[in-house]
Amino acid sequence: MKQKSSVRQLAWVIYPCLAIAATFVPAVHAADPPPQVSPEGLQLQKSTRTRLVYLKPGATFSQYDKVAILDCYVEFEKDWQKDYNDSQRGFEGRVTDDDVARMKSGLAAEFKKVFTRELQDKGGYQVVDTAAPDVLVLRPALINVEVNAPDLMDPGIKATIVRSAGQMTLYLELWDSATNTILARVMDAQADNTQIAQPANRVTNTAAADHILEDWAHDLRKHLDSVRGKTND
Numbered sequence: 001m002k003q004k005s006s007v008r009q010l011a012w013v014i015y016p017c018l019a020i021a022a023t024f025v026p027a028v029h030a031a032d033p034p035p036q037v038s039p040e041g042l043q044l045q046k047s048t049r050t051r052l053v054y055l056k057p058g059a060t061f062s063q064y065d066k067v068a069i070l071d072c073y074v075e076f077e078k079d080w081q082k083d084y085n086d087s088q089r090g091f092e093g094r095v096t097d098d099d100v101a102r103m104k105s106g107l108a109a110e111f112k113k114v115f116t117r118e119l120q121d122k123g124g125y126q127v128v129d130t131a132a133p134d135v136l137v138l139r140p141a142l143i144n145v146e147v148n149a150p151d152l153m154d155p156g157i158k159a160t161i162v163r164s165a166g167q168m169t170l171y172l173e174l175w176d177s178a179t180n181t182i183l184a185r186v187m188d189a190q191a192d193n194t195q196i197a198q199p200a201n202r203v204t205n206t207a208a209a210d211h212i213l214e215d216w217a218h219d220l221r222k223h224l225d226s227v228r229g230k231t232n233d
Contacts, residue, residue: 118217131177165208167191
């Protein structure tokens with residue numbers, strides 16, 4: 001019981017840590033360089049136009065063969081709902097608060113499904129909910145989410161043709177479950193850039209989100225496999 005509560009404690013503090021995201025994520029797009037050291041002492045390892053990676057000095061990951069995936073927090077781009085609704089001519093195609101809540105819960109569920117499939121089913125990293133020295137905790141958030149043509153599941157609304165389903169930014173922290181110590185933070189902004197004109201609906205929007213999530217999950221598995229001396233595809 002004590003071990004389980006240790007993992008859950010990290011979930012309770014995901015929301016205050018999003019204040020850190022508000023500080024660091026804009027740096028992904030900004031011209032000014034990001035800080036070399038985070039407030040917790042993590043050191044900048046990689047900085048590109050879309051990605052920032054911070055790492056705790058001396059942190060190792062070879063001891064982890066299990067992962068605990070906390071519920072993914074999802075937040076849309078500021079004023080996305082308002083701006084989208086302002087672009088609609090009538091009330092029929094407007095996004096409601098219920099629509100936003102449904103899309104948030106759906107995207108959070110997709111995150112858990114995709115990362116579990118990549119890490120556990122493909123990588124052999126058992127997904128657990130208890131703390132132990134061999135358990136790495138993933139604390140994820142998807143922020144700055146934009147959906148170019150949300151499927152409101154209204155039969156009266158005609159399909160919209162798009163070349164990109166939208167974009168989102170991953171904010172992922174990696175924690176040691178036994179000590180509740182943060183080891184790394186990754187921020188990465190990605191967009192659906194298929195550039196193929198197609199109708200936007202729930203199926204195509206989910207497929208576009210899954211493609212981005214799969215890339216992030218694969219990158220994480222590849223890193224974990226590398227430090228453990230495992231070969232991967």
